Amino acid sequence: MKCCRSVDAVVVGAGPNGLAAALTLAQRGLEVQLFERAGEVGGACRTETWGDGYRSDWGAAVHPMALASPFFNSIQLAERLKFFMPEISIAHPLENRAALAWRSLDKTSHGLGADGVAWRTLVGGLARNSESVVSSVLDTPLRLPFQPKAAMQLAKSSLLTRCGAGLRTEAGRALLAGIVAHSVGVQPRLGVSAAGVVLASLAHSVGWPIPASGSGAITQLLAQDFLQAGGVIHLNEHITKLSDLPHAKAYLFDTSASDMVSIAGDRVTTRYANAAARVTPGDAVSKVDLVLEQPIPWKDEQVGRAGTVHVCGTQRDVRLAEYEVSKGRHAENPMIVLSQPSAFDASRAPSGKHVVWAYAHVPAGSNLPQTETILRSLERFAPGTQDLVAATRSTTAREIGTRNPAMPGGDFASGALTLRQVVGRPVLSANPWQAGNGIYLCSGAAAPGPGVHGMAGHRAAVSAIKKVFH
DSSP states (O other): OSSSSSEEEEEESSSHHHHHHHHHHHHHTTOEEHHHOSSSTTTSOEEETTTTTEEEEOOOOOOOHHHOHHHHHTTTHHSSSOOOOSEEEEEOSSOEEEEEEESHHHHHHHTGGGGHHHHHHHHHHHHHHHHHHHHHTSSSSSGGGSHHHHHHHHHHHHHHHHHTTOOOOOOOOHHHHHHGGOOOSSSSOOHHHHHHHHHHHHTTOOOOOEETTTTTTHHHHHHHHHHHOEEEEOOOOOOOOOOGGGOEEEEEEEHHHHHHHHHGGGGOHHHHHHHHOOOOOOEEEEEEEESSOOOOOOOOSSGGGEEEEEEEEHHHHHHHHHOOOOOOOOOOSSSSSOOGGGGGOOGSTTTTEEEEEEEEEEOTTOOOOOOHHHHHHHHHHHGGGGGEEEEEEEHHHHHHHHHHHHHHGTTTSSSSOHHHHHHHSSSSSTTEEEEEEEEEEOOOSSSOOOSSSHHHHHHHHHHHHHHHOO
């Protein structure tokens, strides 16, 4: 679709970052149009109804970064949407017990016994100074020196995580390994360690909340605000070149870096295009939705009170699984991230039913469904789960990438979280979002990276405002 008149700015891609970019620009009084290839907004942050009225999140389901995000705080997300806040942020079941990250740091430290002091040393400072730490993390790394206290705390905790954090018990080590594994990468490495320890600290500050009615409520709110600010949304628009779009002073791309280069062509600088071409792909996830007749029958009943559950086993199990995936092999016992939102939100399933959202780590591009693998893993820690299954739905990594090209091959991070690609995402620059004159990358492929926080979109839009619309 090409409009006959010019606008101030065009945004391609209506995921959380694209919507954040569009809203930031529209709030400054600019004329903005947003183009999305799918039939609805949200990208990986949307909620689908399937089967007999089951509501499942297509991508992210639990949102610590959303409540910590300076952009979302600026639009009062927590006050305008309802979030369920589990008392236990994270549970990591083991053979004879479960390691628990309670919202309370004191309760977590007490539960970890001999590892209580080490856990408090690892995350306590970050949790106490969560606002400044998150503000620093959700920016370009080159700005970290301007917040020295937060930078020192982050560096210390990241290095501690990389070195095992002095944790000695099976429970403490497994709990940390499971959280670090959210970055889908080989452990222990500094890039995934830095991301993991921030997530661990958020368990004790803003928590790991579940949005009422599903993750789609977040992006629907952003879309509503954008439209009220005068923006225009075009759905079912597959953009392959700039000439598909109206003329604009600025173009912002909530896409993969390679797709932006393909669309914008020679408008992208050679340096930026070369950096995009050097991006190392990340490993991927394969998603499974389950409908159960009863809640998951965990051996340790406290696991059922957690909003997020990590299913794999010991630290050694987690590290072996991530290593196998990094080598392009499906792990026999993969890392699984799971949530049962219906335990908190009755709107997710008809009365008497329970929905389970889960994904397993797999090699990028995998077309192997993980339903049986996930059910087999659940039987280790929740015997009898398979007997409760009423319905299943599987989305392979390849299907994820096809439905959302910003997650190529099912790589939700749009590039591995190596230290190089955390520091230079995709370029080492004070303005890593600007890819050319009037061209900006505003997705998770740019700083500060993946997660539902909207900050890549917001930062890119602020950059465009300063450079183009000053």
